[in-house]
Amino acid sequence: MKVKEKVMEYVFLLCACxxxxxxxxxxxxxxxNGLPAMKEIGVFDFxxxxxxKPGNDIYGIFPMILGSIYVTxxxxxxxxxxxxxxxxxxxxxxxxxxxxxxxxxxxLLAGIPSVVYGFFGLCVIVPAxxxxxxxxxxxxxxxxxxxxxxxGIMILPTIIGIAESxxxxxxxxxxxxxxxxxxxxxxxxxxxxxxxxxxxxxxGIVLGIGRAIGETMAVIMVAGNQARMPKGIFQxxxxxxxxxxxxxxxxxxxxxxALIATGVVLFVFILIINTLxxxxxxxxxx
Amino acid sequence: xxxxxxxxxxAGSAGKAEAINYxxxxxxxxxxxxxxxxxxxxxxxxxxxxxxxxxxxxxIVYILVKGVPHLTPDLFAWEYNSENVSMLPSIINTLLLTAxxxxxVVPIGIFSAIYMVxxxxxxxxxVSIVRVTAETxxxxxxxxxxxxxxxxxxxxxxxxxxxxxGALTVAIxxxxxxxxTTEEALLSVPNSYREGSFGLGAGKLRxxxxxxxxxxxxxxxxxxxxxxxxxxxETAALIYTAGTVAKVPESVFDSTRTLAVHMYNLSKEGLNTxxxxxxxxxxxxxxxxxxMLSNFAARKLSAKQK
Numbered sequence: 279m280k281v282k283e284k285v286m287e288y289v290f291l292l293c294a295c296x297x298x299x300x301x302x303x304x305x306x307x308x309x310x311n312g313l314p315a316m317k318e319i320g321v322f323d324f325x326x327x328x329x330x331k332p333g334n335d336i337y338g339i340f341p342m343i344l345g346s347i348y349v350t351x352x353x354x355x356x357x358x359x360x361x362x363x364x365x366x367x368x369x370x371x372x373x374x375x376x377x378x379x380x381x382x383x384x385x386l387l388a389g390i391p392s393v394v395y396g397f398f399g400l401c402v403i404v405p406a407x408x409x410x411x412x413x414x415x416x417x418x419x420x421x422x423x424x425x426x427x428x429x430g431i432m433i434l435p436t437i438i439g440i441a442e443s444x445x446x447x448x449x450x451x452x453x454x455x456x457x458x459x460x461x462x463x464x465x466x467x468x469x470x471x472x473x474x475x476x477x478x479x480x481x482g483i484v485l486g487i488g489r490a491i492g493e494t495m496a497v498i499m500v501a502g503n504q505a506r507m508p509k510g511i512f513q514x515x516x517x518x519x520x521x522x523x524x525x526x527x528x529x530x531x532x533x534x535x536a537l538i539a540t541g542v543v544l545f546v547f548i549l550i551i552n553t554l555x556x557x558x559x560x561x562x563x564x
Numbered sequence: 565x566x567x568x569x570x571x572x573x574x575a576g577s578a579g580k581a582e583a584i585n586y587x588x589x590x591x592x593x594x595x596x597x598x599x600x601x602x603x604x605x606x607x608x609x610x611x612x613x614x615x616x617x618x619x620x621x622x623x624i625v626y627i628l629v630k631g632v633p634h635l636t637p638d639l640f641a642w643e644y645n646s647e648n649v650s651m652l653p654s655i656i657n658t659l660l661l662t663a664x665x666x667x668x669v670v671p672i673g674i675f676s677a678i679y680m681v682x683x684x685x686x687x688x689x690x691v692s693i694v695r696v697t698a699e700t701x702x703x704x705x706x707x708x709x710x711x712x713x714x715x716x717x718x719x720x721x722x723x724x725x726x727x728x729x730g731a732l733t734v735a736i737x738x739x740x741x742x743x744x745t746t747e748e749a750l751l752s753v754p755n756s757y758r759e760g761s762f763g764l765g766a767g768k769l770r771x772x773x774x775x776x777x778x779x780x781x782x783x784x785x786x787x788x789x790x791x792x793x794x795x796x797x798e799t800a801a802l803i804y805t806a807g808t809v810a811k812v813p814e815s816v817f818d819s820t821r822t823l824a825v826h827m828y829n830l831s832k833e834g835l836n837t838x839x840x841x842x843x844x845x846x847x848x849x850x851x852x853x854x855x856m857l858s859n860f861a862a863r864k865l866s867a868k869q870k
Contacts, residue, residue: 283769287683293675294684294694297743300736301697304704304712311715363612371609380617382859387620389851391797393824394844397831398623401630401841431619438616462595464602464609485703492705494800495828519707519800526714526804541711545704552703556696 312542315535324539330505337536339543341507345515346491348508349501352426353433353490358483361437369445370467388435396499399428404500417512420502428500429493433486440485444478445471481558488551494519518544624848631845634838644810649839651846654826656812661822662795664731670788673742681750682772702740706801709737713805728816730806734798738791745790749783750776786861793854799824823847
C-alpha cells in the first residue's frame with residue numbers, strides 16, 4: 279500500500295512536469311531550426327530587410343513584422359473602446375435578466391473558430407470595404423483596414439472577459455463612497471471604479487494584443503497577403519503568421535528554415551507580451 | 565444628493581417606509597438633465613454593448629441563413645471528391661482526432677492538477693515553474709504549435725503528416741486549459757471532505773480518487789468540453805501536422821483533414837462558397853452545443869457548492 283502511494287505520487291509529479299517539458303521542447307526545436315537560418319541570412323538582413331523574395335534567396339521579414347504590428351494596432355483601435363465599454367456595461371449597467379442572455383453570447387463569440395471568422399470576413403467585410411472605399415482610396419477590399427476590423431471583433435471576448443472581472447473585483451465601497459459624495463452613477467463608475475481596475479483592464483488589453491498578433495487563419499483570408507512594405511491602410515499586407523502558413527507547404531531548405539525563423543520572431547513577440555501580461559496580473563492581486 | 569432628499573421627503577409625506585436608495589425613472593431623467601455628461605457616457609456605454617451584441621447576432625444569423633439551405637445530403641456522402649466536397653470524412657476525422665487528443669491530454673492534465681493541489685507543499689519550486697510554463701503555453705499562438713508539431717512530431721519523431729502528430733500537437737495546446745480548470749475544481753472541494761476521509765482511515769490516494777475527484781467532476785468536465793471546442797475549431801496547428809487528406813484514416817499514421825481545415829480549403833479555393841457556408845453552419849452548431857454543455861457543467865458545479 280505504501281509503495282503504491284509513493285509510486286502514484288511520482289506519477290502525478292511526472293505529469294506535472296509535462297508542461298515544463300513541452301515548453302522546453304518548443305523552445306529548443308524552434309530555436310535550433312530557426313536560428314541557423316537567421317545567422318546564414320544575417321540577423322539584420324533578416325529582421326530589417328525590406329524584400330522577401332524566396333526565389334532569389336532574399337529573405338527580409340521587415341514588411342511582415344510591420345504588417346503584424348499595423349494589423350494588431352488597428353485591432354486595438356477597433357476592439358479596445360468597444361470591448362472596454364461593453365465590459366463596464368456588463369459589470370455596472372446591465373439588468374440581471376439581460377446579463378443572462380448577453381454573457382453566454384459573448385462566451386460563444388470566444389468559441390467561434392477563427393476559420394469561420396475569416397470566412398465571414400471574406401464574404402461580408404471584404405466586399406463591404408471594397409464598395410465603400412474603392413473609389414476614394416483604391417484597393418480591392420483585402421487590406422489592413424479589413425483585417426483590423428475583423429481582428430477587433432475577434433479580440434472583443436478576450437478584452438470583455440478580463441476587463442469585466444477586473445471591474446467586478448473592485449470593492450463595492452469605492453463606488454458607494456463616490457455616490458455618497460454626490461457623484462452620479464456614471465461618474466462613480468468611470469472615475470473611481472474603472473481607474474481602480476486599471477491594471478486588470480490593461481492585462482486584458484495585453485492578452486488581446488497577444489491574440490491579435492498570433493491570429494493566423496482569419497487574417498490570411500482578409501489581409502491580401504502581399505509580401506511588400508505597407509502602402510496604406512486600404513492596401514493589402516502580409517503578417518508573420520500568414521507568411522508561415524502560405525509558404526510552408528512548398529518551402530524547402532533555407533526557405534523553410536527562414537519560415538521557421540519567422541515563427542521564432544513571432545514566438546519572441548509572444549513571450550514579451552506574455553511576460554507583460556503576468557506582470558500586470560500580479561500587480562492586480564496586490 | 566437631491567434625489568436622496570426627494571426620496572426621503574417622499575417617504576415622509578406618504579408615511580410609509582420606502583427604500584431611500586431607490587431612484588425612479590423620473591428622478592433619473594432629472595438627474596441626467598442636470599448632468600448631460602453622465603447621460604452621454606451612459607449612451608456611449610450602452611451603444612458599445614449594443615454593437616457587441618449586434619455583431620455577434622449578425623455573424624451567427626448571417627452564416628445560418630446563408631448556410632442552412634445548402635446543407636444537402638450530397639455534403640454528407642461517404643466518399644469525398646471535388647464534385648460533392650463532402651464533409652462527412654472530415655467530420656469523422658475531427659471526432660477521431662479530438663478523441664485521440666483528449667485520451668492523451670486528459671489524464672496528464674488531471675494528474676498534474678492533482679499534484680499541484682493535493683501533493684505539492686506550499687512554496688514548492690516545481691509548482692511555481694509549472695504555473696509559469698502553463699501560462700506560457702496558454703499564450704502561444706496555434707501557428708507556433710503547428711510549426712513545433714511539424715518539426716518535432718512529423719519530422720524528429722517521424723510520424724509524418726498523421727492523425728497521431730496532429731493529436732499530439734493539439735494535446736499540448738489544450739493542456740493548460742485542462743490543467744487550470746481541474747485545478748480550480750479541486751481547489752473548490754472543501755477541506756472538510758479530505759479531513760473526513762482521512763479521519764475514516766483512508767490513505768491519501770484513496771481520498772483523492774474516491775472523495776476529492778468525484779466532487780470535482782463537473783468542473784473538470786467543463787474544462788474538457790472547453791478543450792474539445794478549441795480542438796474542433798483549430799486550423800493553423802493542424803494543416804502541417806495532421807495534413808489535408810480528406811479521407812477517413814486507416815491507422816493513426818495516416819494523414820487526416822479535420823472539419824476546420826476542410827472549411828479553410830473550401831474557402832481558399834473559392835469555388836464552393838455555398839458548401840463553405842454549409843460547413844460553417846456545422847462548425848457553428850458544434851461550437852454552440854459545446855458552449856451550452858460547458859455552461860451546464862459549470863452550473864452543476866456551482867449548484868453543488870451551494
